[in-house]
Amino acid sequence: MERKKLQKSDLSRWLDRIAQEHELIGPSEDDGVIRFQPVESSAEIAVEFANSLIPPKSLFFPAVESLFSFHKRGKDIELEATEPLDRDRVVFGIRNCDVQSLSLLDYVFGQDLEDVYYQERRARTALIALACPTPPRSSCFCTTFGIDPLSSDGSDVLLTDVGDVYLVDVVTEKGEGLVSLAEDLFPGLTDDEARQLQPRPVEMKKVDISQLREKVEALWEDEYWHKMSLPCLGCGICTYVCPTCHCFDIVDVGSTLEGERYRCWDSCMYSDFALMASGENPRPTKRERIRNRYFHKFSTFPSRYGSGYACVGCARCLIHCPGGMEITEVIKDILAKESISE
Amino acid sequence: MQDRLHDIVRKLLGEGTIEYFIGYGAGSEPHRVVPCFVTSDHEVERLVWGPLCLQNLSKYVLQAKDLEGKAGVLVKGCDTRAIVELLKQHQIEREEVVVIGVACQGQVDPRTLEEVLGVPMEQVQGVEDAGDQFVVTIGEDERTVAKEQVLLGKCLYCRHPSAFEYDFTLGEIVPFSIDAGESEFAMVEELERLSVEERRAFWQKQFARCIRCNACREVCYACYCKECIFDRKMPRWLDKPPLLSENEIYHLIRAVHLAGRCIDCRECERVCPMNLPLSRLYKKVQKDIAELFDYEAGIELDEVPPLVSFELDDQDPFM
Amino acid sequence: MSDNIYLPWIATITEVRPETADTSTFVVTFDDPQLRESFTYLPGQFAELSNFGVGECPIGIASSPTWAGSLEFCVRAVGTVTNAIHDLDVGDKLGVRGPLGNSWPIEEIEGKDLLFIGGGIGLPPLRSLIHYVLDNRERYGAVEIIYGARSPQDLVYKQELKQWEEQPDVDLYVTVDAGDGTWDGPVGFVPPFLREINPTPENKVAFTCGPPIMIKLVVEALEEMGYADANIVTTLEMKMKCGVGKCGRCNIGDRYVCRDGPVFSFDQLRRIPGALEA
Ligand SMILES: Cc1cc2nc3c(=O)[nH]c(=O)nc-3n(C[C@H](O)[C@H](O)[C@H](O)COP(=O)(O)OP(=O)(O)OC[C@H]3O[C@@H](n4cnc5c(N)ncnc54)[C@H](O)[C@@H]3O)c2cc1C
Ligand code: SF4
Ligand code: SF4
Ligand code: SF4
Ligand code: SF4
Ligand code: SF4
Ligand code: FES
Numbered sequence: 001m002e003r004k005k006l007q008k009s010d011l012s013r014w015l016d017r018i019a020q021e022h023e024l025i026g027p028s029e030d031d032g033v034i035r036f037q038p039v040e041s042s043a044e045i046a047v048e049f050a051n052s053l054i055p056p057k058s059l060f061f062p063a064v065e066s067l068f069s070f071h072k073r074g075k076d077i078e079l080e081a082t083e084p085l086d087r088d089r090v091v092f093g094i095r096n097c098d099v100q101s102l103s104l105l106d107y108v109f110g111q112d113l114e115d116v117y118y119q120e121r122r123a124r125t126a127l128i129a130l131a132c133p134t135p136p137r138s139s140c141f142c143t144t145f146g147i148d149p150l151s152s153d154g155s156d157v158l159l160t161d162v163g164d165v166y167l168v169d170v171v172t173e174k175g176e177g178l179v180s181l182a183e184d185l186f187p188g189l190t191d192d193e194a195r196q197l198q199p200r201p202v203e204m205k206k207v208d209i210s211q212l213r214e215k216v217e218a219l220w221e222d223e224y225w226h227k228m229s230l231p232c233l234g235c236g237i238c239t240y241v242c243p244t245c246h247c248f249d250i251v252d253v254g255s256t257l258e259g260e261r262y263r264c265w266d267s268c269m270y271s272d273f274a275l276m277a278s279g280e281n282p283r284p285t286k287r288e289r290i291r292n293r294y295f296h297k298f299s300t301f302p303s304r305y306g307s308g309y310a311c312v313g314c315a316r317c318l319i320h321c322p323g324g325m326e327i328t329e330v331i332k333d334i335l336a337k338e339s340i341s342e
Numbered sequence: 343m344q345d346r347l348h349d350i351v352r353k354l355l356g357e358g359t360i361e362y363f364i365g366y367g368a369g370s371e372p373h374r375v376v377p378c379f380v381t382s383d384h385e386v387e388r389l390v391w392g393p394l395c396l397q398n399l400s401k402y403v404l405q406a407k408d409l410e411g412k413a414g415v416l417v418k419g420c421d422t423r424a425i426v427e428l429l430k431q432h433q434i435e436r437e438e439v440v441v442i443g444v445a446c447q448g449q450v451d452p453r454t455l456e457e458v459l460g461v462p463m464e465q466v467q468g469v470e471d472a473g474d475q476f477v478v479t480i481g482e483d484e485r486t487v488a489k490e491q492v493l494l495g496k497c498l499y500c501r502h503p504s505a506f507e508y509d510f511t512l513g514e515i516v517p518f519s520i521d522a523g524e525s526e527f528a529m530v531e532e533l534e535r536l537s538v539e540e541r542r543a544f545w546q547k548q549f550a551r552c553i554r555c556n557a558c559r560e561v562c563y564a565c566y567c568k569e570c571i572f573d574r575k576m577p578r579w580l581d582k583p584p585l586l587s588e589n590e591i592y593h594l595i596r597a598v599h600l601a602g603r604c605i606d607c608r609e610c611e612r613v614c615p616m617n618l619p620l621s622r623l624y625k626k627v628q629k630d631i632a633e634l635f636d637y638e639a640g641i642e643l644d645e646v647p648p649l650v651s652f653e654l655d656d657q658d659p660f661m
Numbered sequence: 662m663s664d665n666i667y668l669p670w671i672a673t674i675t676e677v678r679p680e681t682a683d684t685s686t687f688v689v690t691f692d693d694p695q696l697r698e699s700f701t702y703l704p705g706q707f708a709e710l711s712n713f714g715v716g717e718c719p720i721g722i723a724s725s726p727t728w729a730g731s732l733e734f735c736v737r738a739v740g741t742v743t744n745a746i747h748d749l750d751v752g753d754k755l756g757v758r759g760p761l762g763n764s765w766p767i768e769e770i771e772g773k774d775l776l777f778i779g780g781g782i783g784l785p786p787l788r789s790l791i792h793y794v795l796d797n798r799e800r801y802g803a804v805e806i807i808y809g810a811r812s813p814q815d816l817v818y819k820q821e822l823k824q825w826e827e828q829p830d831v832d833l834y835v836t837v838d839a840g841d842g843t844w845d846g847p848v849g850f851v852p853p854f855l856r857e858i859n860p861t862p863e864n865k866v867a868f869t870c871g872p873p874i875m876i877k878l879v880v881e882a883l884e885e886m887g888y889a890d891a892n893i894v895t896t897l898e899m900k901m902k903c904g905v906g907k908c909g910r911c912n913i914g915d916r917y918v919c920r921d922g923p924v925f926s927f928d929q930l931r932r933i934p935g936a937l938e939a
Contacts, residue, residue: 031617053616064584077671113666113905114666116665116666138464234560240615250902253581254714262581271573274910277743296912320615323377
């Protein structure tokens with residue numbers, strides 16, 4: 001991996017150069033909400049931000065997307081798969097928690113019957129990560145899940161703010177390609193600079209979660225889930241803002257003559273998520289639904305995929321939950337439980 | 343006030359009058375106050391009261407019905423309007439719930455406070471009420487801001503039910519009064535002055551941003567239907583994908599369903615993660631109901647809601 | 662399965678056979694002649710059927726892979742998509758996405774005696790295996806079928822029941838919850854009927870499918886008769902959308918019923934927290 005630098009004042013020149021070749025996507029503000037969106041130029045991009053409200057998973061697994069369209073001609077039916085992308089994309093400003101969330105989503109969409117829509121978007125998108133401000137937002141707890149907010153793992157290029165310049169870590173070939181679009185903006189570092197220009201270390205509250213899976217699994221029957229679920233309103237915010245949540249619905253829109261089959265986000269927190277035509281519901285109350293969410297994060301996802309926990313500590317759910325459900329508190333509660341209560 | 347609250351709740355739980363108390367609790371960070379369900383004596387200490395107690399906890403009273411034992415709830419004067427409506431709409435019986443009213447001197451709108459102070463909420467260590475100001479602690483500093491600058495929009499037009507018999511009160515429950523500077527319907531009138539096309543463009547831009555997380559519905563005291571029309575599969579009124587066409591229907595149907603029932607709590611707008619200006623929509627509905635029927639929801643316990651009453655000699659042949 | 666896991670294949674309905682008041686068998690053939698040859702599946706697998714414009718729903722493949730050319734689905738009209746499928750007629754098109762899920766353990770059970778216990782619309786998923794076994798008769802032992810429905814009108818595959826009745830290498834027992842003038846067979850629920858018949862567990866695997874309450878009582882009965890959990894196999898029903906283990910809906914514990922199931926043995930289920938709660 002190669003380390004270079006970029007004057008902060010040159011960032012927009014580089015991004016605008018990229019925008020000439022690719023679709024440029026970055027955090028941009030719309031009515032007080034930051035999300036990753038396609039931009040025409042670097043001017044629309046917010047550089048000073050903690051993190052986006054809607055996680056960048058939406059770029060790979062959009063809130064709503066057409067899978068295919070159907071047209072009836074006489075008795076015949078024609079299907080036409082929807083192309084997920086029309087050109088290659090570059091995402092600027094993604095945080096490392098969100099980069100790590102993509103590697104978790106890769107387990108779901110990228111293997112065992114690949115999802116071609118997600119896979120194509122992944123393959124045709126380069127990630128320019130932006131290391132988190134130090135100190136990061138106070139609610140963040142990514143380090144608890146072993147994520148280093150300054151790491152370049154999983155991105156193509158990483159920019160780290162060290163004052164007047166960004167340190168630029170060129171991680172992959174894709175990244176090299178992007179840097180070479182404006183080679184002259186990226187001088188190498190002198191030995192002195194390499195020593196002096198260091199990111200400030202991140203200090204963050206960190207919880208030992210090595211026992212988390214074991215502990216949560218022991219709590220399946222526990223009364224805890226009942227009491228803790230009471231403030232939950234059963235909205236979908238926690239799952240829609242979560243970068244690792246991947247549940248969706250498939251819905252036809254149109255008539256039986258023509259229309260489209262869409263996929264859209266869905267949430268295990270909704271009462272009808274698992275409700276069957278017979279009226280039976282394996283998760284009939286908030287108790288079972290909330291438990292399902294935390295089990296999915298801390299037990300069933302890691303167990304199914306042999307991965308780490310399916311939470312990257314981005315704190316979005318905690319910040320936006322109208323019921324005041326705080327995942328950090330839930331983790332503490334789980335860890336504090338000695339054994340299954342009678 | 344907090345101490346007296348603790349005493350009352352302790353007593354209610356101790357006597358077995360209630361099984362649950364629904365109040366406000368401290369969140370994991372000082373600026374966050376969360377709904378707090380207290381079931382035992384040692385949890386009572388967690389209950390707090392202050393200018394960041396934003397939630398209208400009345401919604402939880404509905405679910406308390408399904409739990410064993412009676413519930414107690416802490417309400418601000420404006421929240422009581424939801425209780426009044428739930429009683430009028432026969433969703434709860436008065437004796438099913440112990441209502442503790444708390445005198446409120448206005449609540450802080452975190453989004454506005456961030457803007458006014460130029461500081462993110464997470465750096466706010468505390469907000470204290472100081473008459474016509476709030477004192478905000480940020481790190482070592484204390485900053486004061488005038489209330490009218492940072493209050494929740496509804497607090498500028500604070501309205502309480504005229505006669506409600508609380509089981510307990512903390513302080514004197516009277517509407518908080520402040521000079522708002524403009525009429526409460528100013529935000530609607532501003533839109534009404536636009537052409538139809540402009541208005542349509544305004545709302546389409548907003549509805550297009552909606553992700554249909556349903557939080558506005560779930561938080562609304564009045565959305566208590568066992569099966570919401572939006573969740574019905576046969577017949578299907580609304581498709582799930584958050585496409586503009588569907589979002590429009592979602593918001594317009596909900597607005598119509600709230601006509602004569604919306605109590606202007608603005609919880610829908612407060613919880614919306616996408617920052618949709620929903621109170622403008624609901625303010626419009628309130629304005630129309632006020633103009634057509636001279637009615638305001640949640641104020642008079644014995645006033646019949648206009649859209650559930652009918653007269654045999656009604657001029658309108660619709661029914 | 663198509664490379665694009667969400668893209669169904671188009672098939673034409675060649676026959677609709679009403680089974681009961683609300684249930685019909687749909688026989689379908691793929692439009693693509695090549696696919697007709699290459700499409701393979703195992704007994705116990707299912708497919709997502711589409712009526713485009715209405716939606717998709719999972720339906721077990723009720724035919725046997727030993728039959729060439731067409732697939733059969735036995736659909737009960739209960740909701741949006743299933744009703745829309747019932748609106749279709751011979752010559753109309755359907756979307757078929759599959760085959761999905763695992764299958765009955767056709768290899769593990771070679772040489773064993775087989776006991777099938779079905780209730781109502783629970784027979785079609787078993788039927789695929791029953792025919793597979795009968796078409797590969799030499800690889801499997803004795804076949805016993807116990808089947809029940811609410812009323813004589815609710816029995817599906819009446820033709821085949823008659824045929825199995827007469828077939829010397831099949832023992833068929835049929836009951837109904839409540840009889841009528843036309844019915845002179847046994848009356849009563851499946852679980853007590855099973856206890857009455859009392860099939861011995863030796864060298865035998867039991868397959869059961871039906872309403873959850875029936876399955877629960879059948880399993881209790883089988884266990885009391887000495888069947889090991891590993892030798893009791895069922896197929897689960899959970900709400901599904903993607904059918905490919907991605908949409909997160911149909912999990913029990915860390916297993917997705919659509920991908921790791923729908924077929925599970927009871928010893929598998931006992932090891933999954935919550936699987937046997939309902
Ligand atoms: C593996 C499997 C095999 C099945 N095999 C058969 C069969 O052979 N014959 C038969 O008649 N029925 C079968 N079912 C049940 C059948 O899938 C449901 O009755 C059907 O999905 C109801 O869809 P609907 O649109 O009519 O109902 P709605 O209530 O309108 O449901 C809307 C959607 O929710 C999902 N859904 C609702 N209920 C269920 C459910 N019980 N299971 C799965 N998804 C559901 C579907 O995607 C459905 O389209 C099977 C279910 C599973 C899981
Ligand atoms: S965001 Fe909060 S209230 Fe909404 S479903 Fe999630 S936990 Fe419940
Ligand atoms: S903190 Fe919440 S939103 Fe973020 S990854 Fe974890 S569960 Fe998802
Ligand atoms: S099951 Fe729930 S927690 Fe898990 S990915 Fe789906 S929505 Fe998220
Ligand atoms: S809370 Fe906001 S984003 Fe969610 S459904 Fe309502 S308007 Fe849409
Ligand atoms: S619509 Fe909004 S303002 Fe009106 S009662 Fe419901 S939550 Fe409150
Ligand atoms: S149906 Fe989508 S995961 Fe099983």
